[in-house]
Amino acid sequence: MSESTPILEARDLEVNKGGTITLKVPSLIIQNGEILSLIGPNGAGKTTLLQTLSYLQKPFQGKILFKGHEMGSNHSIIEYRRKLAMVFQEPLLFDTTVYENVASGLKIRGMRKTEIRQRVMDQLNRFGIGHLGFRSARTLSGGEAQRASLARAFAIQPEVLLLDEPFASLDPPTRESIIEDLETVLRQTRTTTIFATHDRLEALRLSGQIAVMNGGKILQVGTPEEVMNHPLNEFIASFVGVETILHGRVIKRDGGTFAVSISDQRIEAVGEAHLGEEVILCIRPENVTLSTHLSHGETSARNILSGRIVKITRLGLYQKVYLHCGFPLVAYVTNQSLDELSLVEGKEIQVSFKATAVSVIRKGNGIQK
Amino acid sequence: MDLIIEGIKKAFYLLITFDPEVMGITLLSLRVSGTATLISLFIGISIGATVALSRFPGKRFVISLINTGMGLPPVVVGLFVTILLWRNGPLGFFEILYTPTAMIIAQAIIATPIVMGITLAAIQHLPEKLRLQILALGATRIQMVWILIKEARLPLLAAVMAGFGGVISEIGASIMVGGNIKGYSRVLTTATVMETSRGNFDIAIALSIILLLLAYVINSILTSIQQRERPR
Numbered sequence: 258m259s260e261s262t263p264i265l266e267a268r269d270l271e272v273n274k275g276g277t278i279t280l281k282v283p284s285l286i287i288q289n290g291e292i293l294s295l296i297g298p299n300g301a302g303k304t305t306l307l308q309t310l311s312y313l314q315k316p317f318q319g320k321i322l323f324k325g326h327e328m329g330s331n332h333s334i335i336e337y338r339r340k341l342a343m344v345f346q347e348p349l350l351f352d353t354t355v356y357e358n359v360a361s362g363l364k365i366r367g368m369r370k371t372e373i374r375q376r377v378m379d380q381l382n383r384f385g386i387g388h389l390g391f392r393s394a395r396t397l398s399g400g401e402a403q404r405a406s407l408a409r410a411f412a413i414q415p416e417v418l419l420l421d422e423p424f425a426s427l428d429p430p431t432r433e434s435i436i437e438d439l440e441t442v443l444r445q446t447r448t449t450t451i452f453a454t455h456d457r458l459e460a461l462r463l464s465g466q467i468a469v470m471n472g473g474k475i476l477q478v479g480t481p482e483e484v485m486n487h488p489l490n491e492f493i494a495s496f497v498g499v500e501t502i503l504h505g506r507v508i509k510r511d512g513g514t515f516a517v518s519i520s521d522q523r524i525e526a527v528g529e530a531h532l533g534e535e536v537i538l539c540i541r542p543e544n545v546t547l548s549t550h551l552s553h554g555e556t557s558a559r560n561i562l563s564g565r566i567v568k569i570t571r572l573g574l575y576q577k578v579y580l581h582c583g584f585p586l587v588a589y590v591t592n593q594s595l596d597e598l599s600l601v602e603g604k605e606i607q608v609s610f611k612a613t614a615v616s617v618i619r620k621g622n623g624i625q626k
Numbered sequence: 627m628d629l630i631i632e633g634i635k636k637a638f639y640l641l642i643t644f645d646p647e648v649m650g651i652t653l654l655s656l657r658v659s660g661t662a663t664l665i666s667l668f669i670g671i672s673i674g675a676t677v678a679l680s681r682f683p684g685k686r687f688v689i690s691l692i693n694t695g696m697g698l699p700p701v702v703v704g705l706f707v708t709i710l711l712w713r714n715g716p717l718g719f720f721e722i723l724y725t726p727t728a729m730i731i732a733q734a735i736i737a738t739p740i741v742m743g744i745t746l747a748a749i750q751h752l753p754e755k756l757r758l759q760i761l762a763l764g765a766t767r768i769q770m771v772w773i774l775i776k777e778a779r780l781p782l783l784a785a786v787m788a789g790f791g792g793v794i795s796e797i798g799a800s801i802m803v804g805g806n807i808k809g810y811s812r813v814l815t816t817a818t819v820m821e822t823s824r825g826n827f828d829i830a831i832a833l834s835i836i837l838l839l840l841a842y843v844i845n846s847i848l849t850s851i852q853q854r855e856r857p858r
Contacts, residue, residue, distance in 0.1 A: 335764060338761065338762065338764045339764035342762070343762035345755055345759060347753070347755060352776075352779075362764060365763050365764050365765045409763070413763070413764070
């Protein structure tokens with residue numbers, strides 16, 4: 258096996274449930290040590306993909322290669338599964354002590370008791386539940402239970418870890434602290450991980466690669482930067498948090514930049530496009546600047562528009578401002594800026610963003626529903 | 627009224643003096659019903675779990691058959707076991723009709739569907755994803771079934787209670803295949819019927835008290851295990 262053989266590879270995967278195709282993945286490659294997030298709305302096929310990769314969902318068409326080898330007989334499927342670990346949205350602990358739960362994967366593998374004890378204690382401490390070892394798993398809080406579930410997964414020292422929205426049913430502070438611990442453990446163990454989530458921030462935080470899924474298909478795979486800044490289509494753009502998505506027509510080209518007309522307004526963007534071509538422009542709210550007085554010549558921002566504040570909502574540490582500048586636009590501002598500029602609903606304001614802050618989706622790239 | 631008071635007095639006398647005949651009947655009852663329950667646990671849990679965990683055409687029909695079997699009338703079982711074990715019946719060559727062995731067989735047939743039905747429901751009641759989690763932990767199919775049975779152990783205790791309770795108090799089959807032979811195949815229920823018909827109410831009451839006590843003790847042990855296990 259060469260260095261470059263991916264640890265896990267799927268080819269032409271297809272799952273067909275009662276006549277509907279719930280998963281269709283022509284190719285997916287996961288390199289050793291990589292953390293890949295699968296993001297997408299509910300029903301996108303994330304769970305189906307994870308369960309198919311672990312042979313829990315059968316039957317399916319296509320091939321799954323582990324370190325270049327395909328699984329065949331039942332025996333080798335169990336051998337293969339023993340190299341994986343999976344954590345679900347529910348902790349799915351057994352009705353016994355926390356210790357026994359964390360030990361369960363090792364017991365299934367027939368490991369010696371002394372060795373099991375060492376490994377289990379290590380994991381319990383690693384996830385901060387060492388003091389709960391002899392408590393019944395039924396008495397744990399949601400967060401403690403999910404920690405136990407993670408400890409059980411790491412106890413078997415998996416070569417590939419599959420996480421199926423493990424934090425989705427936890428309250429935000431608990432989720433935050435578990436993600437922090439998981440992040441640390443993943444950094445230490447460098448375990449290859451596939452992490453399904455519908456929370457793009459979790460994905461950004463943990464992973465080196467992001468795959469956006471919808472309708473059983475992987476729409477785009479790339480680094481977080483690629484996916485966030487150059488979404489391949491409108492669906493991906495809205496899912497990765499682009500608040501403003503505008504449809505327009507190219508009215509002018511000028512050496513690497515072009516202008517798009519949207520509701521009688523002109524927006525400049527960078528890239529290649531034909532005159533008259535219909536394009537979609539994506540503008541992230543963090544790239545939009547608000548100011549009380551601004552004119553061309555005072556800023557490098559190519560796009561300066563007048564707008565009116567329609568609505569302001571609080572988003573924790575900052576504010577989300579809905580604007581109307583001929584078309585709807587969303588901006589994020591800090592609480593300080595909100596006070597200093599005395600932003601209130603109904604106020605007229607100058608809006609600016611750079612041409613490079615506009616990502617362009619050309620309609621040829623297959624628009625998803 | 628005298629009849630009852632006199633009966634109860636004599637019954638207690640028989641009990642506290644450990645009357646050998648009463649004790650013999652009691653022990654045989656325990657042995658026959660205990661063995662039958664064990665057999666039914668073995669068959670009922672394995673088949674119940676298998677049916678619960680497999681997918682096959684006609685599964686619903688099989689489940690409804692098992693559920694019907696939970697209410698199998700003991701006399702019907704007694705009749706069929708008698709026919710099978712009859713001297714020139716298909717299994718007559720075993721020559722075990724009118725023996726405790728025949729009673730164990732009949733009682734096991736009565737208890738098995740009860741255990742099977744409760745096992746089936748208990749295993750089906752476990753979350754579907756638990757099965758996936760166990761497989762994802764690398765379990766073989768047998769390991770998975772074993773873990774699931776352990777997860778369902780509390781409802782399975784109910785199966786033990788229901789199975790044992792069903793056969794210890796059963797009479798129709800025991801009298802038909804056991805024959806109520808004194809000192810050999812006479813158990814608490816068959817003896818109670820016979821003594822009552824003879825007008826020996828004291829012995830009948832003593833036997834009934836033992837039967838009630840047995841049922842109470844065994845169920846309270848199992849109940850206490852069940853309650854201790856699940857504090858919520």
